[in-house]
Amino acid sequence: MKVILLMMCFIFSFFSSLAHSALMVLQPERNSYQVGDTIQINMKITGLATTVGAFWTQLKYQPAALQLKSWQFGTGLDDGAGSLQFAEHDAVNGVLTLDEYAFPAADPAALAAAQQHEMQQGGLVLARLTFKALQAGQLQLAFNQPWFGVESFAGDLIKTNVADLTLTVSAAQVPAPATLVLLLGGVMLLSQRRRSADFSVGA
Amino acid sequence: MRLKSVIHQLVLYVSALLLLSQAVASEAQAQQAASFSVPKSVFYQHETIEVSFSGGSGSNTDWIGIYPTGIQPGGQSATDWKYLNNTRTAPAAGHTQSSGKVTFTATTLSPGQYSLWFLSNNGYGQLAQAVNFAVYSAADQPKLTVKNSALGIGEPLALEFYNPNPAKTDWVGVYARGVIPGPGSAAWAYLNGTKTATSPVASGSLSIPLALAAGHYDGWLLADDGYTAKAGPVAFSIKETRPIAWVSPQFSLYQAVSGQNYQLKLSAFLRKNSSAATYQLMSGPGWLTLSPDGMLQGMPALTDVGSQQLVVRALDLTQQTVVDATITLPVLTPLQQEQSAVKVMTYNVWRAFGQVNQGYQKGLESILTSAADIIGLQEANVALAAKLADELGWYHAVGTYPGIQIISRFPVAETTNIDFSLVTKIKLPYANNLSVWLANTHLDPHYYGPYAAELAGATSQSVLIEELRSQRLPQIKTLLLGLQPLLAQSAETPVLLLGDFNVPSHLDWTAATAAKRNGVGKVIWPTSDAVAKAGFIDSYRQIHPNPLTKPGDTWSPVFQGTEPQDRIDRIYWQGRALKPIAARTFTTAVETTIGREGSSITPVANNTWPSDHAAVVTEMALRYHPADFDKNDQIDSRDVSLFRQQLTLPVLPQTFDFNHDGRVDQLDIRAMMTLCQRARCASL
Structure with a gap:
């Protein structure tokens, strides 16, 4: 009985610690893409136990394989009167820096309510990124740790783990009907040429 | 052949002449x-x-x-x-x-x-x-002997003298030990024992009343109202026998800063006697140590920021006396230090604090009370300034003109003299290594314009005629000319000009103040006008613009009655890196006043305030807040952006630690945003 109780305590504490450890993830809308596809990714944070006051991130991607088309900050740090946002994009080296700071004078209740609502939807969205796939392969999007952090509204650092993203992009497939038409067309062309050759020979 | 001989002879003559002229020239040179x-x-x-x-x-x-x-x-x-x-x-x-x-x-x-x-x-x-x-x-050699070479405070000096070839103006002067006689004796008397020469005295005894602090002194027999020694020096000492006591049982010290070494000499806060006092730290923060000779030292951490309390004991082992003081030591963050002011003072010390009893001790305590950090002294002497600096644990910029000295809590980097004024570069305690030039002057006291304004029918013109008889205008022009190279660099290194100008300001003599000056209204005093035209700003008048409601008189807290009161001691400034945030006149208690200048000063001998001028203290602060990165007097989103860019640098000063957590990082950004003057850090 004691052993069962101890195990239950351990399991409870393990899951409760998991519940309080925030995690920053990059969530694509699909699991696989082909070259030329548009890739929508939500940068979101889960497992929050407190209201977020700021975040600063630096994402690295492969510029030869991905083209960043646009980005947009979330609304969770905006109490309706704005927030301070900073974004810098280095397209050559594939580095996107995104920082957002809620105003210290923002309404904490409004921010908490907005963030709680998003958390119930699966995580607080901090930014939405749109890429275009340029190459096939396993494409990495990674957080650059020296410039990464999440701050509570009260001004403390929130311990946050990060999960980088690997996207699978396959080569673009030629649609099956078109292949068939081409094949048949080729056969017909060949047979027609043979017939005309026979005719010529015969002539 | 003949021609050749003539040429030969000519060459010989010229050579001889050259040699002769060289010999004459070298002898002349030697002579x-x-x-x-x-x-x-x-x-x-x-x-x-x-x-x-x-x-x-x-x-x-x-x-x-x-x-x-x-x-x-x-x-x-x-x-x-x-x-x-x-x-x-x-x-x-x-x-x-x-x-x-x-x-x-x-x-x-x-x-x-x-x-x-x-x-x-x-x-x-x-x-x-x-x-x-x-x-x-x-047998004809004059002699001077001291009857008692160990005096108590306030005891007169008893001397015997032999002066075989006397002049009626032969006199005895008292100087600090080692000082060669010159203007500014600590005490003196003619050989008839008074300050009025009557007839020559060839020998006798003499008693000179002394109002001197404890210390070592020399007596000299001097010739004919001059400084030629006929006999001396004869040494004597004044001992303080009263029990030791703290200036106050509770007092505050100059601030410490977290992460920075702190050092402060406590000696000045103790009224000592002639025994050596020792010090013990009875209680206080662990980071602080106190040496037996009274030096506090240590480095506070960020967790020590706030008001620290300590109890220090002073012991006089000779008299078996023990006295305790409760001391407050403010500990600031580097950012708070950056926002703290430097207090600059101009202080005419009335003949080296020599006109009131225990003048030195009173002067020292007045400096502690004022909390001044940098002081331009007038009517001081090198020995007095050196003694004050030593007692306070400060730096001393030595003026070649003895009356004008500068002492400073902060290091003296350079010192020069322009005419008789003393110009000193002082390094301020800010993270940006800012220094300031301080020019200390004391202009001609003669032909004092306000006296001319008292005369019946006085006008602005008649007052100015009197003013222009003095040397003040040429003196200030010489000083301003000499300061030109420094003024040209004042954007980087601010320049302060302070002192006893012995002349009012054109900012004070206006139509509105005519009633208090015999109807004489606006006077453009050439000296203050020249200073203003050189780009200097009068700090007191900048902070207190109305001369009617805030006259700021510094002459004189002692000479009252019909003595015209005016603001003749001033602190001017120019340069973009600093700004005045407060200015005040300063005295300790003036228990007794007397009439016009020239009245007997005996009644004021026991005053607490040891001067006939009020001092002036101006608090200068950094012009820009550390968070005002673009230096536009506004902390806004542009500054946040600039700070955010700074965060990529490998090393940043702790003055950017806006959230006071000991680190400069992204967590300081929102803390910095709380400093924005406009809502949501909006820019103008």
């Missing part, structure tokens, strides 16, 4: 370079006459001879003589001395008038101007 002197003009028969010389003809047989005054060398044998090697045997040829000393014993000379001659090459060619001196009989 020009030769000099000699004796330390005094009167010797007594038992004394040694020490002659210092330099230069000469270059011969090993140059010599110095003594002849009765009026006798030319060669006219008769020298009364005494020596070669430059101080013997009567010439050194070997080629062994010449270019400088040195030759001594004669006055016992070989009969009393009388003599001349020293510096003569060349065993002959009588004069190398330098003769020096006259007198030899008196040993």
Whole structure:
């Protein structure tokens, strides 16, 4: 009985610690893409136990394989009167820096309510990124740790783990009907040429 | 052939002439370079006459001879003589001395008038101007003796003197030990025991009242209202026998800063006696130590920020006395330090604090009370400024004009003099290594304009006519001209100009203030006008613009009655890096006032305030907040953006630690945003 109780305590504490450890993830809308596809990714944070006051991130991607088309900050740090946002994009080296700071004078209740609502939807969205796939392969999007952090509204650092993203992009497939038409067309062309050759020979 | 011979002879003549002219020129040069002197003009028969010389003809047989005054060398044998090697045997040829000393014993000379001659090459060619001196009989030597060489505070100095050739204006002066007599004696009296010369006194006893602090002093018998010593120095000491006591049982110290070394000398806060006091830290923060001689030292951490309390004990082991003080020590963050002000003071110390009883101690305590950090002293002397600086554990910029000195809590980087004014560069305690130039002056006190304004029918013009009789305008013009190179750099290194200007300001004499000045209204005082035109801003008037409601008079808290009151001590500033945030006149208690200047000052001898001027204290702060990165006097989103960019640098000053957590990082951004003046950090 004691052993069962101890195990239950351990399991409870393990899951409760998991519940309080925030995690920053990059969530694509699909699991696989082909070259030329548009890739929508939500940068979101889960497992929050407190209201977020700021975040600063630096994402690295492969510029030869991905083209960043646009980005947009979330609304969770905006109490309706704005927030301070900073974004810098280095397209050559594939580095996107995104920082957002809620105003210290923002309404904490409004921010908490907005963030709680998003958390119930699966995580607080901090930014939405749109890429275009340029190459096939396993494409990495990674957080650059020296410039990464999440701050509570009260001004403390929130311990946050990060999960980088690997996207699978396959080569673009030629649609099956078109292949068939081409094949048949080729056969017909060949047979027609043979017939005309026979005719010529015969002539 | 004949022509050749003529040319040959001509060449010979020219060569000879050239050699001759060279010889004459070199001899002239040697004579020009030769000099000699004796330390005094009167010797007594038992004394040694020490002659210092330099230069000469270059011969090993140059010599110095003594002849009765009026006798030319060669006219008769020298009364005494020596070669430059101080013997009567010439050194070997080629062994010449270019400088040195030759001594004669006055016992070989009969009393009388003599001349020293510096003569060349065993002959009588004069190398330098003769020096006259007198030899008196040993019995004729003036003497000065101290009856009691260990006095208590306030006890008079008892002396005996013998002055065989008296003048009625011979006098006895008291100076701090080691100070050569000159203007600014600590105490004095004519030989009749008063400050009014009546008749010559050849011998007797003398009692001089002393209002001096404990210390070591010298007495001198001086000739004829001058500073030529007839006898002395005779040493005596004043001992403080009262029990030791803290200036106050509770007091605050200058701030410490987290992460920075702190050092402060406690000695000034203790009223000491002549025994050596020792100090013990009875309680206080762990980071702080106290040496037995009273030096507090340590480095506070960020967790120590706030108001620290300590109890310090002072012990007088001789008198078995123990006194405790409860001391507050503010500990600031680097950011708070950056926002703290530096207090600059101009302080005329009224003849070296010598006009009131225990003036030095009162002056020292007034400085502690004022909490000033940098002080321009007028009417001080080198010894007083050095003593204050030593007691406070401060730095001292020594002025060549003795009355004008500067002492500073912060290091003195450079010192120069412009005319008689003292100009000093002081490094301020800010992270940006800012320094400030401080020019301290004391202008001509004569032809004081406000006195002219008291006359019946006085007008602005009549007042200015009186003003222009003084040297103040040329003096300030000389100073401003000399400051020009510094003013040109004032954007980087601010310049402060302070002192006793002995003249009012044109900002104070307006139509609105005419009623208090015999109807004389607007006067453009040329001195203050010249200072303003040089780009200086009057800090007191900047903070208190209305001269009617805030006159800021500094002359005089002591001389009242009909004495015209005015603001003649001022602190000016210019430069973009600093700004005044407060200004005030400052005195400690003035218990007794007297009438116009010239009244007897005896009634004010027990005043707490030791000066006849009020001091002025201006608090200067950094012009820009550390968060105002673009220096536009506004902290806004642009500054946040600039700070965010700074965060990529490897090293950042702790002054950017806006959230006071000991690190400079992204967590400081939102803390910085709380400093924005406009809602949501909006830019103008």
